[in-house]
Every structure is written in structure tokens, then in C-alpha cells.
Amino acid sequence: MNCLRLFILLIVAVLAGCATNNTQNPYASAKKTYTAAETSRTIDLTHPPRDMWDRIRRGFAIPNLHSELTERWTDYYASHPESVLLMSQRAGKYLYYIVDELDRRGLPTELALLPFVESAYNPTAYSRAHASGLWQFIPSTGKHYNLEQDWWRDQRRDPIASTNAALDYLSYLYDFQGDWYLALASYNWGEGSVKRAMEKNTKAGQAADYASLNMPDETRNYVPKLQAIKNIIANPKKFGITLPEVSNTPYFTTVQKRDFDIDIEVAAKLAEMSVEEFKSLNASFNRPIILAEHKPTLLLPTNRVDIFNANLQAYQGRLSSWDTYRSKKGESYAAIAKQHGISLGRLRAVNGLSKKQSRAVAQTLLVPAKGARGSIQLASLEVPDADTAPTRGKTDGKKDVVVLQRKANVRTHTVKGGDTLFSLAKRYNTSVNELRKLNNLKNDKLAKGKRLRVPGTSIRG
Known part of the structure; x- marks a missing residue:
């Protein structure tokens, strides 16, 4: 009996020691796969996902981080439901593509929540460190991952290109570190900085895991913020949060643009979308015109593609009201503006020129197209009751007005x-x-x- 009691006490001591070690260092089991059940909400896996939020919860696989900072940030987000709602509404446009790509690569779906922390899911977000886009790439890292950045466009703001680059980078960091917390810290702080901090701890005889590293405040708060968002998405009712409806279906579709230049405003009108909504999917374009020579791919909501194609087929107006002008070095911007019948302020705004710049370098500028009398407007996007061929409306002498009518059935x-x-x-x-x-x-x-x-x-x- 004494031997049996001794054996039981030994087993209890071993289990208690394991539990104590996990409490002190929650980062130890970096490669363990955690199930959705650990997020304090029961998920019925016998049915397909109800929506994108349900689908994301099912793919949680990064160990939960329990810390004072996590609790603080969870309370913060829970106390700002309007901000969580706004970020979630923005996210709805991109989540299906991002989660689909995560599933294809076998990566944790928590990574789909990272743009909440990085950019508040704003594709045009720009930081003081010159990071841009949903995933906040700085210029050098963006170029390393083949994100084109020039006068015409910046693919750091392209939802598809930037997502693929971000997941490539995160996959590399995880393979390099073997730990998701260290990988995420490296994404925020830089892999070199994290590596040096680990080496410093190792030389000092200290632990080199995420919790033990001396990091800047931003990086120290980075993973807790992600965990806080994860906590809310896992169980929004617990925190009094209502998430917007996001269907588990593709929000956008790619459309290969044909061989013509087109103004962003015209493209938005042909898709019968607001310019703001069009730009939220096509934020990579820096100028008001999309050039055919770049052979870009447009992103449109899935329910706008047929409308865009039908309107484009029927449309007979100018698709672009801009031409390009190659300036000479030292040429006056004021003279260029006067030559092309545009105000100096408008010339600067369209071409991203500051007021301090008065003379051009050898560069490409956008100027009004010859023969174009202002921006082209669609007088109507309503479809007539009878099938008619496209016809041109009357010109009032000030602007070319095109009446758009569909000839499709x-x-x-x-x-x-x-x-x-x-x-x-x-x-x-x-x-x-x-x-x-x-x-x-x-x-x-x-x-x-x-x-x-x-x-x-x-x-x-």
C-alpha cells in the first residue's frame, strides 16, 4: 500500500510540474496544433462553416497567449465596439481570399486577423515608417517580395499581391524561428532584431523564447493585440460585440483589363460602384488613370462583373480624359499647366507634386487629353425598359455627356x-x-x- 501511494504521489508531482512549466512559459509548445475548442466557444464541426467568422474560428492553430497585456488589449477592443465593427466591415471584402490562401498553404487562420493589428484593414493605411497597405510592408521588404512600387502603382496596396507576399514572408519567418510568436515578432520588428535579441539572451544564460526577450513596446504589444482580436472573434457575444455578416463566398473577382487606358472614375461608373468602393479593391493605382501597357488586373465584386462587362460593351464615350506628357528637365510646371489648359494646383494634385516643386525633372506627367472638355460623365446608368442600341446623348457645350444604355437582354x-x-x-x-x-x-x-x-x-x- 505504501508503494502504491508513493507511486501515485510521484505521478501527481510530475503532472503538476508540467502544468507549472506551461503556466510560466506558454510559448514552449510552439508547434502544437490547438483546436478551436480552446477558444471558449463550442463549434459544431459536423456542418459547413456558417460564415467567414465561423470558418476562421475552425482554423485557429496558434497557441493561445495568456498574459496581462492580452487581457488589457482584449478589454480595450471590447470597450470600442464601433472600431471593431468598422474594421470587421472593411475586412469583409478581403477575408475570403485571405482565408482561402491560408487554407491552401496549411497556415493558421489567426493570420487573417493580423491586418486588424497592422492596418485596421484599411488598404490605403500608411505609417510613419513608410509602411503601406493591409499588411504594412515597408518599401524594402515589399521589393524583396516582388511588390512593384513606382509612380503609377504600389502593389503593397494590392489585396492579392500583398497577401501572397505577406504569407510568403510569414511562412519563411515561421520556418526560420520554429515558433509563431517569434515569427510574428520578427514580422513587426525585423528578423535580424529578433535574432540579435535571442543571441543576447543566450550569451547571458537566459531563455531566448518570446516572453523572455527585451523588445520595443510596439513589438511587446504586437502578439497580445492579435490574441485580443482572436479572443473577440472567437466569442464576440462574450464581449458584447456584434460582427457584421460576411458570407463564406468570394467577395471579389479578377477581371483582366483590355488594351485601353481607362480612368478610375469611369471604371467605377461602368461597374456601377462608388469610386470609394472601387478604390478599396484597386488601391494599388496611384494615378486617376489605369494604363493598358501595364496589363493590370482589376478587382470587382462578383456581382458587378457582368454589369461592368455589359456597360463597357455598350459604352461609346471616352474611357480616359488624360494623356501623358514627357517633361524636360528645368521646364516650369506653371508653363506646362498653361500649355495644357489646366490649373497649376490641379496639375500638382494629379501628379503628386508638392508646392515646393516649381520646375520639372525629366518625368512623365498626366495632362488633360486633347479634345476632352472635362471629365466624362454618364448621364444615366439606368437600363431602358426596351432593348436598344447604345446612343450618344446631347452635348451641352461644357461637358461630353454620354447616355449609357444596354443592348444586352x-x-x-x-x-x-x-x-x-x-x-x-x-x-x-x-x-x-x-x-x-x-x-x-x-x-x-x-x-x-x-x-x-x-x-x-x-x-x-
């Missing part, structure tokens, strides 16, 4: 009392989903008098 329907998406789908030989996509509807509610686009020309009685 599309028409409009004015909602009447009693109309439902189901009844209209049946009437126009289509589906409710198609009507939602064509009209960018978020729900099934229809307002009387609203004009809806309906596909097809045949109508059931």
Missing part, C-alpha cells in the same frame, strides 16, 4: 405593391439569387417604386 421592372423577389423571378424566367446579384440586394425587401434590373426578355403571364 436586360430590362428594368418598377416594383409594384405585392411584388416579391419570388414572384418576379417566376415572371421573368430567372431565379431569386440572380435578381439579388443583379441588383446587389442584401435582403428580400422591395420598396414600392424601386427600379430593378431583370434578366431576359421573355415574360410569363
Whole structure:
């Protein structure tokens, strides 16, 4: 009996020692895969993900970080629900692509939350250290990962290019460090800085794990911030947070631009989007014109692609109101502006010139296109009830006005009392989903008098 009791006490002592070691150093098991159950919310894995948030929770695989800083940042984000909502709404445009890429590479889905910390999911975010984009690449690291940065565009702000570069970099850092906390610290502080801090600790006979390193405050708070966001996404109700609906479907689609220059404003109008929304997907373009010679790929919401293509086919106006001008060294900007019928302020704004610059170097400038009398405007993006060929509207002598009409088999329907998406789908030989996509509807509610686009020309009685 005494031997048995001694054996039991020995086992308890060993288990207690393991638990104590894990509490003191939560970073020790860097390569252990943690399940979603550890995030304090039960997830039903017998059904497909309900939405993107559910899908992200299922892929959590980085050890949870329990620390005072984590608690502090969790409380901070929970006390600012409006900021979390804004960041989450922005994230909705990019999450499907990012998580799809993470799944393809076998990486933890926590990394999809990193832009919350880096840029608040703002693709145009720019830091004092000259870091830019969702993933906040500095110029040198961006170039190392083949992100093109020139006068015309900056791929650090391209959602696809920057995401691929960021995941390449994070994968490299994890392979280099063998620990996600050290990899994330390296992403923020630089792999060289982290390596030197580890070597310094090792020489001093101290532990060289993440928790033991002497790091700048920004890096010290970096992983706790990510863990705080993870805590909220894992169980938003616990913190009184309501996340926006983000469907587990692609938000955007790539569209290969054809052989023509096009103004960003015109492209947005052809896609029937606001310029702000268009730029949120195509933030890499630095100028108001997208050049054909760059053979760029446009990103459009999936429900805007058919509309963009139909409008582009029917459109007969100028696609760009800008030309390029190669200036001579020492040429006056004021003289260039006067020569091309544009104000000096407008010339500077379009070309990113400061007020301190008065004379040009040998450079390419954007100037108004010859024969263009101001920006082209679409007088109407409404679809006529009858199928008609595209026609040009009247010119008022001040601006070229183009009336856009579709010649594709599309028409409009004015909602009447009693109309439902189901009844209209049946009437126009289509589906409710198609009507939602064509009209960018978020729900099934229809307002009387609203004009809806309906596909097809045949109508059931």
C-alpha cells in the first residue's frame, strides 16, 4: 500500500510540474496544433462553416497567449465596439481570399486577423515608417517580395499581391524561428532584431523564447493585440460585440483589363460602384488613370462583373480624359499647366507634386487629353425598359455627356405593391439569387417604386 501511494504521489508531482512549466512559459509548445475548442466557444464541426467568422474560428492553430497585456488589449477592443465593427466591415471584402490562401498553404487562420493589428484593414493605411497597405510592408521588404512600387502603382496596396507576399514572408519567418510568436515578432520588428535579441539572451544564460526577450513596446504589444482580436472573434457575444455578416463566398473577382487606358472614375461608373468602393479593391493605382501597357488586373465584386462587362460593351464615350506628357528637365510646371489648359494646383494634385516643386525633372506627367472638355460623365446608368442600341446623348457645350444604355437582354421592372423577389423571378424566367446579384440586394425587401434590373426578355403571364 505504501508503494502504491508513493507511486501515485510521484505521478501527481510530475503532472503538476508540467502544468507549472506551461503556466510560466506558454510559448514552449510552439508547434502544437490547438483546436478551436480552446477558444471558449463550442463549434459544431459536423456542418459547413456558417460564415467567414465561423470558418476562421475552425482554423485557429496558434497557441493561445495568456498574459496581462492580452487581457488589457482584449478589454480595450471590447470597450470600442464601433472600431471593431468598422474594421470587421472593411475586412469583409478581403477575408475570403485571405482565408482561402491560408487554407491552401496549411497556415493558421489567426493570420487573417493580423491586418486588424497592422492596418485596421484599411488598404490605403500608411505609417510613419513608410509602411503601406493591409499588411504594412515597408518599401524594402515589399521589393524583396516582388511588390512593384513606382509612380503609377504600389502593389503593397494590392489585396492579392500583398497577401501572397505577406504569407510568403510569414511562412519563411515561421520556418526560420520554429515558433509563431517569434515569427510574428520578427514580422513587426525585423528578423535580424529578433535574432540579435535571442543571441543576447543566450550569451547571458537566459531563455531566448518570446516572453523572455527585451523588445520595443510596439513589438511587446504586437502578439497580445492579435490574441485580443482572436479572443473577440472567437466569442464576440462574450464581449458584447456584434460582427457584421460576411458570407463564406468570394467577395471579389479578377477581371483582366483590355488594351485601353481607362480612368478610375469611369471604371467605377461602368461597374456601377462608388469610386470609394472601387478604390478599396484597386488601391494599388496611384494615378486617376489605369494604363493598358501595364496589363493590370482589376478587382470587382462578383456581382458587378457582368454589369461592368455589359456597360463597357455598350459604352461609346471616352474611357480616359488624360494623356501623358514627357517633361524636360528645368521646364516650369506653371508653363506646362498653361500649355495644357489646366490649373497649376490641379496639375500638382494629379501628379503628386508638392508646392515646393516649381520646375520639372525629366518625368512623365498626366495632362488633360486633347479634345476632352472635362471629365466624362454618364448621364444615366439606368437600363431602358426596351432593348436598344447604345446612343450618344446631347452635348451641352461644357461637358461630353454620354447616355449609357444596354443592348444586352436586360430590362428594368418598377416594383409594384405585392411584388416579391419570388414572384418576379417566376415572371421573368430567372431565379431569386440572380435578381439579388443583379441588383446587389442584401435582403428580400422591395420598396414600392424601386427600379430593378431583370434578366431576359421573355415574360410569363
